[in-house]
Amino acid sequence: MSVYDYILTHTNFVRKDDLKYPFEERGLQFGDGIYEVIRVYKGQYYLIEEHVERLYRSAEAVKIDIPFTKKEMYSHLDELLRKNSIDTDAKVYLQITRGSAPRDHAFPSNTTANLYAYVQDLPRKMDIMREGVSTITQPDVRWDWCYIKSLNLLPNVMAKQTASEAGCFEAILHKDGEITECSSSNVYLVRDGKVYTHPAKKNILHGCVRMKVEHFCKEEAIPFIEEAFRVEDIQYADELFLSSSTAEVTPITKVDGHLVNEGKPGPITRTIQQKYEQDAKIEEASSIFAQEV
CATH class of the missing domain: 3.20.10.10 (D-amino Acid Aminotransferase, subunit A, domain 2)
Incomplete structure (x- = not known):
């Protein structure tokens, strides 16, 4: 399955080929992050409120500061579907890590979380x-x-x-x-x-x-x-x-x-x-x- 062109990050929308993270990324090195998989039917989210609420609960539990308010998150996720012209059955994968910093087990200070979300087609099984x-x-x-x-x-x-x-x-x-x-x-x-x-x-x-x-x-x-x-x-x-x-x-x-x-x-x-x-x-x-x- 191919990934659609536009990906949502913590700063803006970028094309997938332009997305680059430093090698010292805490999600890669420690698994220091959280994620959600949200179902989409005919271009419409299913259970998005439940997923977003759980995302913020997970973030609070591991002390990650999500760079969007919940209201902004809903808006950006809607925009992600719109930008990719989604009108089929699909899924959105959303991941947030503590950020990029020199490798150390302790939390880095003054580090912004890394976020991205992308859409893939997902026909019903x-x-x-x-x-x-x-x-x-x-x-x-x-x-x-x-x-x-x-x-x-x-x-x-x-x-x-x-x-x-x-x-x-x-x-x-x-x-x-x-x-x-x-x-x-x-x-x-x-x-x-x-x-x-x-x-x-x-x-x-x-x-x-x-x-x-x-x-x-x-x-x-x-x-x-x-x-x-x-x-x-x-x-x-x-x-x-x-x-x-x-x-x-x-x-x-x-x-x-x-x-x-x-x-x-x-x-x-x-x-x-x-x-x-x-x-x-x-x-x-x-x-x-x-x-x-």
């Missing part, structure tokens, strides 16, 4: 959302503050790569057998008509789509229980699904080679997928249900 995905379980070796959406993603990358090498879409992470989340998504277990997921504590990312899943469940009178389940509970699951800004709501039909619900997406997962499409104003022709008989 129709096949996996209709049919479901295979996953594996992996130990969760990440740090304890995963609620901060930081650039320190090497454990996530390694888990995702292990899943990829096993022919799977995702890695379901666990600490001492207790499921936390996936390498790049939140995960849910359905049993006896109830949806279970890890509580929104510091050791998981408080996903923007996760918040919507909770809301959808409440609208449909589906019990949403913030209670961690264990690896051994998966074999008794009626359904499993995951959520993220890029994968939306996706059924999990296989874990460690074992089928979930005979390898078919379940009714509660389907209900939440329908609610998501309605909330995101997905056109009927683009619905994952459009071609189902």
Whole structure:
């Protein structure tokens, strides 16, 4: 996928070929930064308020001063889509680091944060959302503050790569057998008509789509229980699904080679997928249900 021409930085809009950072950049050297991935449908942001709020929470947690007010951030992000003439399904990647300074673990003084944001096309992943995905379980070796959406993603990358090498879409992470989340998504277990997921504590990312899943469940009178389940509970699951800004709501039909619900997406997962499409104003022709008989 190619990146569109214009990139938003902490000073102005620049063409991607003109973007240059010094080699002493704290995001590169320390992972000293934060980021967001924001979904766009037909040129319109989805859940942008939730993403911007989380961005500023992450910045506050790691003591990074964002060079824009929230009002300016919204304006600049809108302008980013306009400048690139976005009217399709896409995603915006936004990253802020502490800045560029001589390498030292301690925070540099009088350093301006580096910021950039860019747009990429992102068609909906129709096949996996209709049919479901295979996953594996992996130990969760990440740090304890995963609620901060930081650039320190090497454990996530390694888990995702292990899943990829096993022919799977995702890695379901666990600490001492207790499921936390996936390498790049939140995960849910359905049993006896109830949806279970890890509580929104510091050791998981408080996903923007996760918040919507909770809301959808409440609208449909589906019990949403913030209670961690264990690896051994998966074999008794009626359904499993995951959520993220890029994968939306996706059924999990296989874990460690074992089928979930005979390898078919379940009714509660389907209900939440329908609610998501309605909330995101997905056109009927683009619905994952459009071609189902």
